[in-house]
Amino acid sequence: MSGAAVTLLPSGRQFVVADGETVLDAALRAGIALPYQCRSGECGNCRSQCVAGQLEHRPGSTPTALTADDITGGARLLCCATASGTVTLECREVDGIAGIPLRRATARVTAIERAADDIAVLSLELPDGQALEYRAGQYLEVILRDRSRRSYSMATAAVTGGTRRLELHVRHRPGGTFTDHVFGKLKVREMLRIEGPFGTFCLDDRSDKPILLLATGTGFAPVQAILEEAWQQNLQRPITLYWGGRTPADLYRDADCRRWAAERPGLRYVPVLSGDAPDNWDGRRGRVQQAVLDDHPDLTGHEVYACGSSAMIDAARSTLCSERGLPTSAFFADAFIASA
Ligand SMILES: Cc1cc2nc3c(=O)[nH]c(=O)nc-3n(C[C@H](O)[C@H](O)[C@H](O)COP(=O)(O)OP(=O)(O)OC[C@H]3O[C@@H](n4cnc5c(N)ncnc54)[C@H](O)[C@@H]3O)c2cc1C
Ligand code: FES
Incomplete structure (x- = not known):
């Protein structure tokens, strides 16, 4: 037989991995939504335990989210791994993503708002008949002229049947290929090639636990979409x-955010500044994960969705799980690592 036969535990679902294909790509092609985010070995979201058979990281891949001990113990990153023979894996599946079609389209820039000196809010419009379906928290890729890609999270929730109007929040990274363009030359009416949706950073529909959303910088984009989706669904x-x-x-x-919190009884908003705060600042000071630690002596019954810098995500995961009893399975993350 060419390729490999993979069985997932605990679901028992099966799919075939073609020669040279990653296990993650094969699962997505088969309509099975396994957790993933960066697709480059850095975020660790696609980590899985191989319990039987041959699963190897492919030569040239960089599974930096795993230690040598993890790999010796049978852990693999499915975005970097190929399979041979018959393989059994332990991996959770994500609800509500399977079956959403991947689309490639050319989107028109319809507005560019400078929300801050280094933040641009881009409004994009897709052509008629090419609405994008996605779950709040997912991202799209902008395909550049040299065919490299940059990832940006959709900042609004999709409407039923898909949406043609997209919003992206882009932070300027001076010297960066795409963001230098956005902050220098990008004009309204310019066309951008995009593909999406990608990623599985979205609310767990089966849970009824209280939700903590943590964001740094433009990590607010998917969080805003998640809030909108929660309100659409009357969560x-x-x-x-x-x-x-x-x-x-x-x-x-x-x-x-302050207005939403005042209007919506189910929402509390805690702004946190780690640098220069004005004397009349009425929010919190310090790191965002420290504010969560200060407010919650026990997180065993919560879910945390963290989005933004890897430093915040790593610190939040380790302290909230080890010091407040948050189950690691209740910590969901979307790290904005370099996508080039
Ligand atoms: C899943 C995902 C979702 C993302 N969503 C958003 C979003 O909604 N809004 C947003 O502003 N950004 C987001 N990013 C980051 C974004 O994709 C780009 O990496 C970023 O905008 C820089 O692109 P660039 O072409 O200007 O820089 P590049 O030309 O790619 O890089 C220039 C330099 O900056 C470094 N660099 C680039 N990005 C980062 C980073 N994030 N952290 C540390 N160093 C970096 C590179 O290593 C390089 O040295 C996301 C990334 C991922 C993986
Ligand atoms: S490490 Fe595989 S998706 Fe990020």
Whole structure:
């Protein structure tokens, strides 16, 4: 037989991995939604335990999210791994993503808003008949002229049947290929080639636990989409949003968040500044994950969705799980690592 036969535990679902294909790509092709985010070996979201058979990281891949001990113990990153023969894997599946079609389209830039000196909010419009379906928290890739790609999270929730109007929040990284273009030359009406949706950072529909949303910088984009989706679905779970930045300008939609929290009884908003806060600052000071630790002596019954810098995500995962009893399976993350 060419390729490999993979069985997932605990679901028992099966799929075939073609020669040279990654296990993650094969699962997605078969309509099975396994957890993933970066697709480059860095975020660790696609980590799985191989319990039988041959699963190897392919030569040239960089599974940096695993230690040598993890690999010796049978852990693999499915975005980097190929399979041979018959393989059995332990891996959870993500609800509500399977079956959403992947689309490639050319989107028109319809507005560019400078939400702060280094934050651009881009409005994009897809052609008629090419609406994008996605779950709040997923991202798309912008395909550049040299065919390299950059990832950006959709900042609004999709409407039923898909949406033609997309919003992206882009932070300027001086010297960066795409963001230098956005902050230098990008004009309204320019066309951008995009593909999506990707990723599995979205609310767990089966859970009724209270939700903590943690964001730094433009990590607010998918969080805003998640809030919108929760309101569309009239979700009754209590939500607390912690948004951290260095200065007030980093919290570029602070006024909206305060208004939502005042209008919606199920939402609490905690803005946090780690750098220069004005004397009249009425939010919290310090790191965003520290604010969560200060507010919650026990997180065993919560779910945490963290999005933004890897430093915040790593610190939040380790402290909230080890010091507050948050189950590792209740910590969901979307790390904005370099996508080039
Ligand atoms: C799943 C995912 C979702 C993302 N969503 C968003 C989003 O909604 N908004 C947003 O502003 N960004 C987001 N990013 C980051 C984004 O994809 C780009 O990496 C970033 O905008 C820089 O692109 P660039 O072409 O300007 O820089 P590049 O030309 O790619 O890089 C220039 C330099 O900056 C470094 N660099 C680039 N990005 C980062 C980073 N994030 N952290 C540390 N160093 C970096 C590179 O290593 C390189 O040295 C996301 C990344 C991922 C993986
Ligand atoms: S490490 Fe595989 S998706 Fe990020």
